[in-house]
Amino acid sequence: MLRAGCGAAGTLPEPSARQRRHEGIESPAMRSLPGLIPLAAAVASCSSPPSTAGYRDDADFLRAHTPTIEIASGTGAFLVCPELQGRVMTAAVALSGAGTGFVNRDAVAAPDWSGAFANFGGVERFWIGPESGPSAFFFAPGQAHTRENWRVPEGLNRGAFAVTERSATRVVLEREITLANLSGARFPMHVRRALDAPAAAEISAALGGQASGVNLPHVAFRSRTTVTNRGDGAWTQAGGLPCIWILGMFAPGPRAWAIAPFGPTPDPDGGPAVRADYFGQVPPERFKMGTNFALFRADAQQVGKIGVLRNRAADRLGAWDPDSRILTVVKFGPLERDRPYMSEHWGETLPAPYYGDVVNSYNHGGPEPFFELETSSRALALPAGGAHTHESLTIQVRVESDAMLDALLRSALGVDPAEFRRLAD
Numbered sequence: 001m002l003r004a005g006c007g008a009a010g011t012l013p014e015p016s017a018r019q020r021r022h023e024g025i026e027s028p029a030m031r032s033l034p035g036l037i038p039l040a041a042a043v044a045s046c047s048s049p050p051s052t053a054g055y056r057d058d059a060d061f062l063r064a065h066t067p068t069i070e071i072a073s074g075t076g077a078f079l080v081c082p083e084l085q086g087r088v089m090t091a092a093v094a095l096s097g098a099g100t101g102f103v104n105r106d107a108v109a110a111p112d113w114s115g116a117f118a119n120f121g122g123v124e125r126f127w128i129g130p131e132s133g134p135s136a137f138f139f140a141p142g143q144a145h146t147r148e149n150w151r152v153p154e155g156l157n158r159g160a161f162a163v164t165e166r167s168a169t170r171v172v173l174e175r176e177i178t179l180a181n182l183s184g185a186r187f188p189m190h191v192r193r194a195l196d197a198p199a200a201a202e203i204s205a206a207l208g209g210q211a212s213g214v215n216l217p218h219v220a221f222r223s224r225t226t227v228t229n230r231g232d233g234a235w236t237q238a239g240g241l242p243c244i245w246i247l248g249m250f251a252p253g254p255r256a257w258a259i260a261p262f263g264p265t266p267d268p269d270g271g272p273a274v275r276a277d278y279f280g281q282v283p284p285e286r287f288k289m290g291t292n293f294a295l296f297r298a299d300a301q302q303v304g305k306i307g308v309l310r311n312r313a314a315d316r317l318g319a320w321d322p323d324s325r326i327l328t329v330v331k332f333g334p335l336e337r338d339r340p341y342m343s344e345h346w347g348e349t350l351p352a353p354y355y356g357d358v359v360n361s362y363n364h365g366g367p368e369p370f371f372e373l374e375t376s377s378r379a380l381a382l383p384a385g386g387a388h389t390h391e392s393l394t395i396q397v398r399v400e401s402d403a404m405l406d407a408l409l410r411s412a413l414g415v416d417p418a419e420f421r422r423l424a425d
Contacts, residue, residue: 087122135240185239208411
């Protein structure tokens, strides 16, 4: 919503030719496509920030600083920023309401490329793992694997994706990247991100057949991220392997929980079903184990991380915020239990670098307010010209009724509602 004196909400001024180019819109005909909602940049007189933050405020801000594509979905929409490394920056179940993603306005307005990470935020971003270990991409040779030495690789930290396809409900982004890991192996790759608004039937299926979920205020976006080996040789374990890593920065809440379902098959090391020792052991008041799921506090007040390894992983995870009443469900795949996965624990050496993480959640300790839901593909042992696609579907539903929340916890996440309430309260 624009500040008083800057135009009424819903009656934004017609964008200029320059603004249309900034949006990547070629003609008025394309701007009128149903489901694709063009935004005008905030007018120059609106230099002071709005009194309250919301999805529209974030959308106007992003439009003023970077090409932004808005795609309608459900009762809301989501925003894609190709020049911010192909991120989905934020989403909303209602255009007049709050955004569900973290948008770091300071970083977007004035990126600090000299730092370890130009953290623009984003409710979904693409990275390559592993972060640490003998095949690390986020540490330099000879350095201890500590937070002080951690640095996002240049190819992931900056650089625009090209828009190669665009329609009312879909955009395709592509880019060439070359990364080098700790062992010195180089990985030239083509990255293609196809982002779309899934149909109601697909959302219902991902919610476990709970069709009533699509009758509630909701938004959904899906990414299909394909990495192709552009090198002359195969990617092998001898040089270390990459994996596709999809991460989303979500708005935290003082009573919010990340929800990590898990299965019955033990991991080879006999360790806990959900690991909570990545950045020191998560204290018990912030991490609760249920019969087939774990809860992890998502309040952005204390650094911590949890993970589910290959045998135990389920193909979904989620979050619940009882204050906003937003239930988040992330459904992903393929989950390939017979293939190696990269470990996301930190250390120059790891006991099992190729038996690792499928699902993670990270809680930030501030000052930036966010927590993350993360999924990873299998290790990419690709021949020259070979490719792999990792799909992630994020659904966010505003659930006013406790009875409907119970139904969605059961159907979408496989969680017993009574046990959930006992642990969460």
